[in-house]
Amino acid sequence: MSSESQEQHLAADDIPHPDPSxxxxxxxxxxxxxxxxxxxxxxxxxxxxxxxxxxxxxxxxxxxxxxxxxxxxxxxxxxxxxxxxxxxxxxxxxxxxxxxxxxxxxxxxxxxxxxxxxxxxxxxxxxxxxxxxxxxxxxxxxxxxxxxxxxxxxxxxxxxxxxxxxxxxxxxxxxxxxxxxxxxxxxxxxxxxxxxxxxxxxxxxxxxxxxxxxxxxxxxxxxxxxxxxxxxxxxxxxxxxxxxxDRTCFDYFIKFGGVVQATGLLAMFVGSVHRLLAGFVMNVEMVGLFDLGEKFPRMATAIPGSVNHALFPAATALEQGGTAEDLSDLYLNSGRYTSLITGVIMGFLACFSFSIISAWVGPDPKFTLAAIMMSMFTLPVQFHTLSGPATSMFKGIGKPWREFYFPVIHLAVLIACIPVGWYLFQESAGNDELQRQNTMNLAILVCVAQTIASFIYMYYANAKFGISQIRYLVHVVWPGLAPYLVGAVLYFATLPIFTPFHGDRWPTLAILIVVGVVYVLLNLGVCWYFFQEGERDRVRGIIGKVVAVVKEKLARG
Structure with a gap:
């Protein structure tokens, strides 16, 4: 990045930047x-x-x-x-x-x-x-x-x-x-x-x-x-x-670190405010079901979040020695990796949620609602996860204010949904059916708000990185949806196998493990289809080295 562009960057974001000179x-x-x-x-x-x-x-x-x-x-x-x-x-x-x-x-x-x-x-x-x-x-x-x-x-x-x-x-x-x-x-x-x-x-x-x-x-x-x-x-x-x-370094922690800190705190509040609402409108049992429904999708985001861990410093390195096109390519490719990884995980959770809940906490019919919500949360959580590459790269290139916009957008969408929620929620003390309906309504509102906020931020981030919206949908969003199709086909193909063991946790868990292995193997083909030729060559090279090592060890006896 040139000295001139760094000065413009500083003026725009009020973030201290090291002087290349x-x-x-x-x-x-x-x-x-x-x-x-x-x-x-x-x-x-x-x-x-x-x-x-x-x-x-x-x-x-x-x-x-x-x-x-x-x-x-x-x-x-x-x-x-x-x-x-x-x-x-x-x-x-x-x-x-x-x-x-x-x-x-x-x-x-x-x-x-x-x-x-x-x-x-x-x-x-x-x-x-x-x-x-x-x-x-x-x-x-x-x-x-x-x-x-x-x-x-x-x-x-x-x-x-x-x-x-x-x-x-x-x-x-x-x-x-x-x-x-x-x-x-x-x-x-x-x-x-x-x-x-x-x-x-x-x-x-x-x-x-x-x-x-x-x-x-x-x-x-x-x-x-x-x-x-x-x-x-x-x-x-x-x-x-x-x-x-050095006193000059204090600004880096106060200004840059302070913006990142404020973003994290606001994101934490926005991500947990629905739990606070749940405590007011639902009984403890419904809150527990709500938590069960979103637990696996939320936990699973730690896996694709690994891309962001590597992306932050990579973006900083490109900012110092790369071009705007390099940054755009990094953004698009990292988004594709994130989408594929998240899609493989969420596709399985969405299609096999009932079996997962049954094997995890038991086949009691009261957990049916948790299974439904698990399936509902997968796509909104996936779209939310797709904001990760953009937010990591904005930090990496020294523009943390652009990351701050995401929780602000999410909060604004949630506030806009309040009138709808006020209309849908009903007084339900002592009425289990209304409690379940309120729980489902809250889950729907959370999913809708998260999806809308994620797509608004995707649109904003794509514009900043010079990526057309159609190109992003084709190269990033679509690859992450393909595993859901694989999961749906596998679900209907294996339904006759699961049905006889409905209500029995251990056989259900055993079948889930086998089906999960098959699901992952099928999705390796999906990933291979969406890989670029250079990425395929790297995979072939790694496989070739592994095969060579195995052959050498077998030859030695």
Whole structure:
């Protein structure tokens, strides 16, 4: 990006931008592979979700439900502190990428040193304040008196570990900004698998609920040390020091990070406001069904979200050394990847929701509504996920205000839907049928609002990246819809197999696993159809290398 265009950019967004004249030599070396970075993120997020499924049933064998509840509240507490880290982490990724592209290691040193000074100071204040207020908080939680000390240790311990990640997690974000995502994700996988193994072992040795705290701490101590080592290896000349704290770097965290922070908070509010409404218009059972219906589609977005993890630093690198056409191509191709990945997941959830709910929570007829809502939420959540590449790239090129428009648009659409909701919802105290109808009406309104907001933002983002709306629909939206057709055909083909086992969870689960494997294999063909020739060549090359290695090992005997 030219100096002139950067000045225009700054004037438009009021975001501080590094001056390329500070050090004109670009960072050398071959750019990391975006597909490899995306694959590493996909693998890490998938394994993480899979590993988390086993922790609750393991822990509840050894600890009481009340202790488990205390542990769960620990993460509610650190979740609030985590809101404050969102903008800081994005500022690291953005400006490390910018300075690395310019070969300006000194500015990276100053940026990281300044960020550590801010976060370490904040961490000290939080830990001191929490120490003196935690007894009051434990009393307010109505914890059993004999568990007060346990609750204090768990709450203070988890926040202390989180502060370690909040501060020295900077090294992880430096690696992301350098696009060393394969290495960063490898450490991430190793750390949460270490935590998983330690939880199992410490529970076995009767450490009780403290097993989870010790494993949690070990995970972040290990990952922090690993990220520090990898950062120093990746950046010769890198160092941090209190003498490198630079007042000019504060603007990067306050202005850029502040906008990203505000966007995250507004998006969190808009994404959860329907839960607040549900609490007012429905009984607790209906709220539970609503939560069951949207849980799998919401959780599944972590997988395609892996594309965005790799996309942010890639966009920053292209902004420094690419063209507008390069950015448009990156936006279109990343949208296609996101659409395909999300479509494969959502297509299965939409078509087999009844069997999934039956195998997961049981065949009780009251869960039928949850299954219906699961199918309903898939497409709106998929369209919402398609906004991810645009928002990540807007951050990557230093225009976070453009990301802020999405939650604003979503909020405006929700407000516009209020009169319709007011008309549809009926007083339903004691009337189960009306409660179910209100639940369904709320689900429909949420789906409609999310879909409308997503398409408005897609239109806006396409215009900014110079992509025609028709081209986007053909190359991005349509590939993500094809897996639904595969799922529908497979559903009707396997319906006679599922029907005899209706009401029996384990046979249903077994059939689901087999059908799921077939579904994925069929959709590999769908993905192959939508791949470009260069992408097919890379897949052929990878397969050829794997086959060659296998043949060599077989030949050796």
């Amino acid at each position: 500070e050090q004109p030599e670009p960072g050398g070396g071959r750019q990391p592979s975006l597909p490899m970075n995306v694959f590493a993120s996909l693998l890490a997020n998938g394994l993480y979700l899979f590993s988390r499924l086993f922790i609750p049933p393991m822990a509840l064998v050894y600890v009481s439900l009340e202790m488990w509840g205390i542990w769960g509240f620990c993460f509610v507490l650190i979740g609030y502190f985590g809101m404050g880290a969102f903008g800081i982490s994005n500022a690291y990724i953005r400006f490390v990428g910018v300075y690395y592209a310019q070969g300006n290691i000194d500015r990276i040193n100053r940026l990281v040193s300044t960020g550590l000074a801010i976060t370490c100071s904040a961490a000290v204040v939080v830990l001191i304040g929490l120490y003196f207020s935690l007894d009051w908080l434990v009393l307010k939680l109505k914890v059993s008196e004999d568990l007060h000390d346990t609750a204090f240790v768990l709450l203070y311990g988890t926040v202390a570990v989180f502060m370690l990640d909040l501060t020295f997690g900077a090294f992880q974000y430096v690696l992301t900004g350098l696009q060393r995502i394969v290495a960063e994700r490898f450490v991430y996988i190793a750390s949460f698998m270490l935590e998983w193994v330690l939880i199992l072992g410490l529970l076995w040795f009767d450490y009780g609920i403290y097993a989870l705290l010790y494993a949690f701490a070990a995970r972040y101590v290990f990952s922090t040390i690993a990220y520090v080592i990898l950062t120093y290896r990746a950046l010769p000349g890198f160092k941090v020091s209190p003498f490198l704290v």
